[in-house]
Every structure is written in structure tokens, then in C-alpha cells.
Amino acid sequence: MSEHITIADAVAARADGAPVTDVVFDFCGVLLDWNTRACLQGRFPDETVDRICADDDPCGFFRYEDRMDAGEDFDAIWPDVVREQGERIAAIFRYYIGHYGDALPRMLPGMEALLADLRRAGYGVWGLTNWSHETFHIAFERFPSIERLLGGTVVSGVEKLHKPDAAIYRLAERRFGLTPARTVFFDDTARNVEGARAVGWHAFRFVTAERARADLASLGVVLD
Structure with a gap:
């Protein structure tokens, strides 16, 4: 679908179902x-950082972090990290969690403007994140x-x-x-997108702010 959606196109799309x-x-x-490498690069040997950040997660950083995201405390996980990784x-890993802000170098381009435009147009704008209750505060800081x-955020590690x-x-x-049929969700992970669709939400895998605007327009969302 073209990213140049007219107001007439959006109204027609909205007529096909419940408005967002x-x-x-x-x-x-x-x-x-979110960039683990940005936190570790230059502080530890390059070959070690490459191994930690490899897609198959041989050092377990992402697996341990996922446990924290699910609500476990760092101190509860720490003995397993020592036993399994040395x-x-x-x-x-302790350094990484202690300097977590360094793994968050920036907002992604165009996203602050997209949130502001949605609010200005009268849409509810919310957060839903898998994140540890011990480090989530860093995002807002x-x-x-x-x-x-x-308008609010549900944090997995808190809940x-x-x-x-x-x-x-x-x-x-x-x-x-929220009403499921009137709600749109953006996530960069396919299984989380499918989870949202399974409960009746519209959901898209996030690529860029520009693509998100096009996805929203395809559902009849009109932004200035």
C-alpha cells in the first residue's frame, strides 16, 4: 500500500470496521x-562483546534479561549467571545491568513526532513493554x-x-x-505481534516511523 494515503482513502478504510x-x-x-553493544563496546574486549551480542546468545545475556522482564529480580538470577557463564x-552482565542506560542511545527517528501527532489528533497513546521492573525507570529518566x-504503560516485570x-x-x-477491535499495536518482535492479533487487536511489526504511519493510515487513522 502506498504511504501517501488521502483523507478519502482513510475514511473509506474506517468504514470497513470499527474506527481506531x-x-x-x-x-x-x-x-x-536498544543496543547492548553500545553499552559494552570499548569497555571490554571486542571479541568478548561480539560473542555476547551474537544472535544465538551464547553468553545468555538476552535469556537472563528475558527472565528479568518476566518479573525475576537480578539478585535471584545472579547465581545462575555465575554458575552457567563463569x-x-x-x-x-552485572556491569551491563548496572549501566543499562548506555544501551539506550536514542529514541528511534520519527517516533516522538508520531506519538505527539496521535495525541494531537485525539487518539489514546499507550505503552506495553517487556522490561524489568529494576531498570524500566531508566527509559523515562x-x-x-x-x-x-x-497515557500510561504496562511493564511486564512489574506485572x-x-x-x-x-x-x-x-x-x-x-x-x-481499550476495545480490542479499536486498538492498534506496534512491536518489533513477530511473536508479540501475533499475541496481540490473537486477542483481537490490530497489530503490525514495527520497521520505521514512516511505515507505522502508513500502517495506521491503512486502518483509517488520519494525522496532520
């Missing part, structure tokens, strides 16, 4: 650039405009619920007063 009233955003990979890698622009489980989407519905 609310848009929900994941954080890392959607609102924020003291040297475990110490790097480093990027206060996100907290200002979102001890985890995307793509249906329960966390249902919690967001109750907390924010």
Missing part, C-alpha cells in the same frame, strides 16, 4: 534504540518526552506477565479502557 481509538507501542526496537562473563506523551501471553494484553485493555 487507541494505539499501543512496545518500547525497545519501537520507541527506543565469573568473568557474569561480571560483564533518559527520555522524559515518552512518559509525557504516553509479572509477559508478552506474548494473552494475559498482559487483557491487563492493558482493562487498565487503559
Whole structure:
């Protein structure tokens, strides 16, 4: 679909179903650039950083972080990190969690403007993220405009619920007063997009802010 959607096109799309009233955003990979390498590069040997950041997660950083996102405390996970990875890698993991803000170098291009435009047009704008309760505060401290622009955020580590489980989407519905057929969700992870679709939300895999605007327009969302 063309990214140049006219108002007439949008009205026609809206007529095909319930009008969108609310848009929900994941954080890392959607609102924020999450970059583990940015936190570690230059502080530890390049070959070690390459191994930690490899797609198959041989040092378990992303697996351990996923446990934190699901609600486990760092101190509860730490003995497993030491036993499974050894003291040297475990110490790097501790550094990473302790300097987590360095892994969040920027908001992704165009996303602050998209949130602002949605709010200005009268849509509800919300957050739904898999993130540890121990480090989530860093997002709002480093990027206060996100907290200002979102009407509220459901954080997995606080709730001890985890995307793509249906329960966390249902919690967001109750907390924010969402109607599934009128709600759009953006996430950079395919299984989380499918989880949202499974509970009746519109959902798109996030690529860029420009593509998100086109996806929204395809559902009849009109922005200036």
C-alpha cells in the first residue's frame, strides 16, 4: 500500500470496521534504540562483546534479561549467571545491568513526532513493554518526552506477565479502557505481534516511523 494515503482513502478504510481509538507501542526496537553493544563496546574486549551480542546468545545475556522482564529480580538470577557463564562473563552482565542506560542511545527517528501527532489528533497513546521492573525507570529518566506523551504503560516485570501471553494484553485493555477491535499495536518482535492479533487487536511489526504511519493510515487513522 502506498504511504501517501488521502483523507478519502482513510475514511473509506474506517468504514470497513470499527474506527481506531487507541494505539499501543512496545518500547525497545519501537520507541527506543536498544543496543547492548553500545553499552559494552570499548569497555571490554571486542571479541568478548561480539560473542555476547551474537544472535544465538551464547553468553545468555538476552535469556537472563528475558527472565528479568518476566518479573525475576537480578539478585535471584545472579547465581545462575555465575554458575552457567563463569565469573568473568557474569561480571560483564552485572556491569551491563548496572549501566543499562548506555544501551539506550536514542529514541528511534520519527517516533516522538508520531506519538505527539496521535495525541494531537485525539487518539489514546499507550505503552506495553517487556522490561524489568529494576531498570524500566531508566527509559523515562533518559527520555522524559515518552512518559509525557504516553497515557500510561504496562511493564511486564512489574506485572509479572509477559508478552506474548494473552494475559498482559487483557491487563492493558482493562487498565487503559481499550476495545480490542479499536486498538492498534506496534512491536518489533513477530511473536508479540501475533499475541496481540490473537486477542483481537490490530497489530503490525514495527520497521520505521514512516511505515507505522502508513500502517495506521491503512486502518483509517488520519494525522496532520
